[in-house]
Amino acid sequence: MFRRVAIIGLGLIGGSIGMALRKAKVAQQVVGYDLGKGVGDHACNLGAIDESCAVLADVVSDAELLILATPVGPMRALLQDIASFVTPETIVTDVASTKVQVISWAEELLPSSVAFVGGHPMTGKELTGIAFADPALFQNCIYCLTPTARTNRMALNKVAAFVEVLGAHVHFLDPAEHDEQVAGVSHLPFLASIALVNAVAANPMWADASLLAAGGFRDMSRLAAGSPEMYRDICITNSTAITQWLDEYINGLCILRERISSHDSSLDETFAHAQQLRYSLFSSFLREDRN
Amino acid sequence: MFRRVAIIGLGLIGGSIGMALRKAKVAQQVVGYDLGKGVGDHACNLGAIDESCAVLADVVSDAELLILATPVGPMRALLQDIASFVTPETIVTDVASTKVQVISWAEELLPSSVAFVGGHPMTGKELTGIAFADPALFQNCIYCLTPTARTNRMALNKVAAFVEVLGAHVHFLDPAEHDEQVAGVSHLPFLASIALVNAVAANPMWADASLLAAGGFRDMSRLAAGSPEMYRDICITNSTAITQWLDEYINGLCILRERISSHDSSLDETFAHAQQLRYSLFSSFLREDRN
Numbered sequence: 001m002f003r004r005v006a007i008i009g010l011g012l013i014g015g016s017i018g019m020a021l022r023k024a025k026v027a028q029q030v031v032g033y034d035l036g037k038g039v040g041d042h043a044c045n046l047g048a049i050d051e052s053c054a055v056l057a058d059v060v061s062d063a064e065l066l067i068l069a070t071p072v073g074p075m076r077a078l079l080q081d082i083a084s085f086v087t088p089e090t091i092v093t094d095v096a097s098t099k100v101q102v103i104s105w106a107e108e109l110l111p112s113s114v115a116f117v118g119g120h121p122m123t124g125k126e127l128t129g130i131a132f133a134d135p136a137l138f139q140n141c142i143y144c145l146t147p148t149a150r151t152n153r154m155a156l157n158k159v160a161a162f163v164e165v166l167g168a169h170v171h172f173l174d175p176a177e178h179d180e181q182v183a184g185v186s187h188l189p190f191l192a193s194i195a196l197v198n199a200v201a202a203n204p205m206w207a208d209a210s211l212l213a214a215g216g217f218r219d220m221s222r223l224a225a226g227s228p229e230m231y232r233d234i235c236i237t238n239s240t241a242i243t244q245w246l247d248e249y250i251n252g253l254c255i256l257r258e259r260i261s262s263h264d265s266s267l268d269e270t271f272a273h274a275q276q277l278r279y280s281l282f283s284s285f286l287r288e289d290r291n
Numbered sequence: 292m293f294r295r296v297a298i299i300g301l302g303l304i305g306g307s308i309g310m311a312l313r314k315a316k317v318a319q320q321v322v323g324y325d326l327g328k329g330v331g332d333h334a335c336n337l338g339a340i341d342e343s344c345a346v347l348a349d350v351v352s353d354a355e356l357l358i359l360a361t362p363v364g365p366m367r368a369l370l371q372d373i374a375s376f377v378t379p380e381t382i383v384t385d386v387a388s389t390k391v392q393v394i395s396w397a398e399e400l401l402p403s404s405v406a407f408v409g410g411h412p413m414t415g416k417e418l419t420g421i422a423f424a425d426p427a428l429f430q431n432c433i434y435c436l437t438p439t440a441r442t443n444r445m446a447l448n449k450v451a452a453f454v455e456v457l458g459a460h461v462h463f464l465d466p467a468e469h470d471e472q473v474a475g476v477s478h479l480p481f482l483a484s485i486a487l488v489n490a491v492a493a494n495p496m497w498a499d500a501s502l503l504a505a506g507g508f509r510d511m512s513r514l515a516a517g518s519p520e521m522y523r524d525i526c527i528t529n530s531t532a533i534t535q536w537l538d539e540y541i542n543g544l545c546i547l548r549e550r551i552s553s554h555d556s557s558l559d560e561t562f563a564h565a566q567q568l569r570y571s572l573f574s575s576f577l578r579e580d581r582n
Contacts, residue, residue, distance in 0.1 A: 122505040142503055171502060181500035184491045189511040192487050194565040195547055199540040200475045201568045209472035210572055211462060212433055214413040219510045220480040224569045228562035235551045235558055246548045249490040250541055256486055257537045260526045267526055271519035274488040278515045281492075281501055 001161065002027040006063035008056075008078065010034040010043040012125060013095050014069030015133030018048035020166045023135045033059035034130075043130050060085040065162060068094040073233035075102050079109040088113040091155040093162075095119055097182065097230070099146045099175040101237040107150060115155030118146040118175060120182070121168060128227055136167070143168035146175040183241035187234055188249060191242070193223035194231070292452065293318040297354035299347075299369065301325040301334040303416060304386050305360030306424030309339035311457045314426045324350035325421075334421050351376040356453060359385040364524035366393050370400040379404040382446040384453075386410055388473065388521070390437045390466040392528040398441060406446030409437040409466060411473070412459060419518055427458070434459035437466040474532035478525055479540060482533070484514035485522070 005027045007014045014032065021027050032049035033056060034040050040052025053059035060066060060082050070078055075096055086092060092114060096102045099118045106116040123141040125132060143163040147156050160170045173181070200206060200217075235242055259267055296318045298305045305323065312318050323340035324347060325331050331343025344350035351357060351373050361369060366387055377383060383405060387393045390409045397407040414432040416423060434454040438447050451461045464472075491497060491508075526533055550558055 122503050124506065141505065144503065173499070177499070178503075181496055181503050184494060184496060184500050185504040185508045188491065189487060189507045191544070191547060191551075192483055192511060194562055195540060195543045196480060196483050197565040197568050198561065199536070199543045200479065201565075201572075202543075203475060203536075203539065205472055205475060208464075208468070209475050212413050212435065212469075212472050213476040213572060214432065215415065216480045216514050217476045218573060219513050220483060221565075221569045221572070222510050223507050224562075224565040226562075226566070228559040228566055231562045232556065232559035236554050236556065239551050239554060243548055243552045245490070245494075246544060246551070248494065249486060250544050250548065252486045252490045252493075253482070253537060253541050253544070256482060257534055257541065260482075260530050260537070261534045263527050263530060265523065265527065268519040268523040270489065271485055271515075271517075271522045274485040274492075274512075274515040275517070275519055277488050277492045278512045281504060281512070282509060 001165070003064045004029045004031065004062055006030075006053075006059045006066045007032045007049065008034075008059060008066070008068050008082075009070035010036075010039050010048060010130050011069065012128050012130070012132050012137070013121065014067065015043055015046065015048040015130040016135060016137040017067060017069060017095075017166065018043065019046070019133055019135035020138060022047060022050070024165050026165050031059055031063070039130055043133075046130065046133065048130065048133055056081055057085045060090065063090045065158065066090050066092045068092065068096075070094075070096070071227070071230040071233060072096040072098050072102060072237050073229055076105045076109075079105050083109050083111065086110065086114050088115075091115045091117065091158055093117045093119045093159045095121055097186070097234045098238040099144075099178045103146065103148060103175050107148075115152035117151060117156055117159040118148075119159060119163070120144040120146070120178065121166075122186075123168075138166035138168040141168045142171045144171050144173060144178050146173060146178050148175060179238050180241045183238055184245045187238060187242050188245040190223040190226060190231055191235075191246065192249065193221055197221045197224040292456070294355045295320045295322065295353055297321075297350045297357045298323045298340065298360050299325075299350060299358070299373075300360035301327075301330050301339065301421050302360065303419050303421070303423050303428070304412065305358065306334055306337065306339040306421040307426060307428035308358060308360060308386075308457065309334060310337070310424055310426035311429060313338060313341070315456050317456050322350055322354070330421055334424075337421065337424065339421065339424055347372055348376045351381065354381045356449065357381050357383045359383065359387075361385075361387070362518070362521040362524060363387040363389050363393060363528050364520055367396045367400075370396050374400050374402065377401065377405050379406075382406045382408065382449055384408045384410045384450050386412055388477070388525050389528040390435075390469045394437065394439060394466050398439075406443035408442060408447055408450040410450060410454070411435040411437070411469065412457075413477075414459075429457035429459040432459045433462045435462050435464060435469050437464060437469050439466065470529050471532045474529055475536045478529060478533050479536040481514040481517060481522055482526075482537065483540065484512055488512045488515040
C-alpha cells in the first residue's frame, strides 16, 4: 500500500506508528530519524523502523508519506528544515496537538506543490519516548484530520488510509474547531491537573497530607507528569481557546466555592449532573470506564 | 481475636471490611445490618457477613466491635438510634470521610461509658454498593484513626489491631488535622473533577468535543462519578477546610490563565514543578504509578 514511509521523531507516537505500520505489513520500507542520541538505533532494535537515517535529507528523500511525529514546539524549525528536500511526490502529515498554528507554518514554509495534511491522534500516555512505544496505541482511538481549502483530496485520502491501518477512526474537522475542542477535553484537563498538584503541594500541610493521597489524587495528578515543554508549546500555540475554557472552569469553581461556603444542601444536584454526564460519555463512546 | 463484630452499612466499605475479617478468620462472628432491601442477604451470599440482622438493636447487641460503615450524611441519626442499645462492652468506630463533625456527634449522643474511635480508610472506588466489595480493598492503604483527649486507649489499640487485620497501615492524627489534610488530597480533587465535567459539558461545543475525549479526560472525570449525596455531605461537614483549598486552587488557575494569555515562555518551569512533585509522590509513597 505504501512504498516508503518516513517518520521524523521516534518518541512514543512516532515509534508506535512505526510499529503499527510494520506489524500491518503495509509499507515496503519504514525509515526513521531522531535527533536524540541512539534513539534511531533503539527504534530499529524494537522493530519500529526498518532503517534509521542519520541525515535529515536522507529520511525525507523518496518518501511516499512523511510523518512529522514531533510535538508542536520544534515543528516550525522542522518544516523549515525539510522544505528544501521535500518533493511533490511526498505527502506530509504531522501529529501535533494544535493544528491552526502548525498548518499556517506548513502553508508558509513548504513548497505549494507539496501536499500537507494536519493530523492529531487522540491518544497518548504521560510516559514519553521510544521505550514506551506500542503498536496498539492507536487501536480504536479517534484520529483527527484537519483539511483546509488548500488540502489536496488525494493526499487526504492517502493519509486517511494510513490512519485506518493504525486501527484508529478518522475524524475530519476544521483546524480551528479542532483547537477549540481539544482545548476543552485535553488541554484544560492537563492544566487542571497541574494546578491541583501545585496548589496542594505548595501548602505547608503537604508533607503530612501527602501520606493520605490515595487513588483519587493519583488519577487527578497523572496528567501533571506529562512533558512540561510539550504542555508549554501547546499553551502558547492555543492560548485563546485555552484561556476561554479556563475562564469557564474558574467560574464554575467560584460558584461551587460559594455554595459550599453557604452549606447549600442542593449541591448534590450539581454533583449528580456531573455524575450523569460522566456515565453517558464513557458508556456510549469509549467503553473503557474500568480500564 | 474478636468475639462478635457488627457492621452497620453494607456498602463498598462495610462489605469489604466484612469480607476481609472473615477471610482473616479473626472474628468468631461477623454480623451486619443495612437499610437497603435485600442488601443484608446479598452480603451473606457474598460471604461478607455470617448473619444479617433485620433489627438495629440485634446487630448492636453484644458486639465487641461495632463499625459504622455509612457515609457522613446519615451518621448523626445513626448515632442517635444506636445510643439506647449500645453498652460499655462495645467499642464503636466509624469510616466516614470527615472526622471533627462525626466525633462531636458521637461525644454528644453516645453514653460517655461507650468508647468511640473515629476512623477513615484512605481507599475507595467511584463504584458503590456491596456488589463491588473486595476483601483486598484495604491492602496497603493508609487508615486514619483520630483519637481525642477523651478516647479510651484500650479501645484505640483494639481498633488499631482491627485495621491491621484489614491489611491497612494505621495513621494516627488529630481530627481537625485529618479534615484539613483530606480536604486537600481528597475533597479538592473530587470538586476539581466535577467542575471540569460540568464546565466542559455545559459548553455548546460539547456534543462535538466529547468525541475527542480520550484517556486524559477519562482520568480527570472519574471522580465525578462518585455519589452526589456523599460528596454533598462531605462538603457541608468540612466546608471551612474545603473552601480554603478551593481558594488556593482557583488562585493558582488564575495565575496560570494570565501567563498563558501573555504567552509566558517560562510556563514550562511551573509545569516541571508539578511533574517533579507527581513523580516524587508516587514513587516514594504508593508505588502504584502505572496501575
